[in-house]
Amino acid sequence: MNQERPFFSVVIPSLNEEDNLPILLQSIVHQTDRDFEATVCDSGSTDATKSKAEAFAGKIPRFRFVEHRCKNVGAARNYGAQLARGEFLVFFDADVEVSPDFLAGIRRHINQHHLDDLTIWNRPKHTNWVGKLILYLLNLNLSLFQHIKPAANGPCIIMRRSLFERLQGFDESIVFGEDFDLIQRAGKLKARFAVFRQPIIYVSTRRFEKEGLLYSLFKSIKALIHMLIIGPIRTPIFHYEMGGQYYKKNQ
Numbered sequence: 001m002n003q004e005r006p007f008f009s010v011v012i013p014s015l016n017e018e019d020n021l022p023i024l025l026q027s028i029v030h031q032t033d034r035d036f037e038a039t040v041c042d043s044g045s046t047d048a049t050k051s052k053a054e055a056f057a058g059k060i061p062r063f064r065f066v067e068h069r070c071k072n073v074g075a076a077r078n079y080g081a082q083l084a085r086g087e088f089l090v091f092f093d094a095d096v097e098v099s100p101d102f103l104a105g106i107r108r109h110i111n112q113h114h115l116d117d118l119t120i121w122n123r124p125k126h127t128n129w130v131g132k133l134i135l136y137l138l139n140l141n142l143s144l145f146q147h148i149k150p151a152a153n154g155p156c157i158i159m160r161r162s163l164f165e166r167l168q169g170f171d172e173s174i175v176f177g178e179d180f181d182l183i184q185r186a187g188k189l190k191a192r193f194a195v196f197r198q199p200i201i202y203v204s205t206r207r208f209e210k211e212g213l214l215y216s217l218f219k220s221i222k223a224l225i226h227m228l229i230i231g232p233i234r235t236p237i238f239h240y241e242m243g244g245q246y247y248k249k250n251q
Helices: 021-029 049-054 073-082 102-113 129-144 161-166 178-188 206-211 213-230
Strands: 008-014 036-042 063-067 088-092 096-098 117-120 156-160 193-196 201-203
Touching: 008 021, 008 073, 008 102, 021 036, 021 049, 021 096, 036 049, 036 073, 049 063, 088 102, 088 161, 102 117, 102 193, 117 178, 129 206, 129 213, 156 161, 156 178, 178 193, 206 213
Parallel strands: 008 036, 008 088, 036 063, 117 193
Antiparallel strands: 088 156, 096 201, 117 156
């Protein structure tokens, strides 16, 4: 393992994720590929996110927890990426969970297909049918159009650091769909991109469950039409709140 420059730099933005972040970090502890560093970039959590994250400092190689108030998730990812030294950046949302062979599987894909960026199918953490249906439609769309209109979903984006820097990272002026925009811009530079079903990443469907099928689909379709016809979403076109506190309201 290269102590000076790891192969992977895992970047995790967080905001009030005391319940979900430890689950992700525990799954990172068990990675069979140990050639990585991990950074949690917290945007001002008011719950126990910090203390729970820092408990993993001795369990995860080259782990850091940094606090930096960011205006949105794209800015938080960019800040974490500025600290990264790895050849590939791995962006996770704080509420995902990965299989022990996740990083090892990603490395195989990169080496076998000579990739610059990639994403993995999102599998639902929960059994709620609304989340399962929406993720299935999302995964199907990503796979079918990966060579026509490449796109990736925020919970899991892997990109060569040199390409990310060339793109100047996520566009922080975008309020929704910054993940879509990043992959689109990479495609214009002829980046080698692919979508895979494996290895396993489990994604929370809590937003879909809270907002319901119809509203979730409405937001997704409205956003897609806006991005394809008008362009990046730089002013809010619907309510979209980041952070774990959103899911604790009215409970």
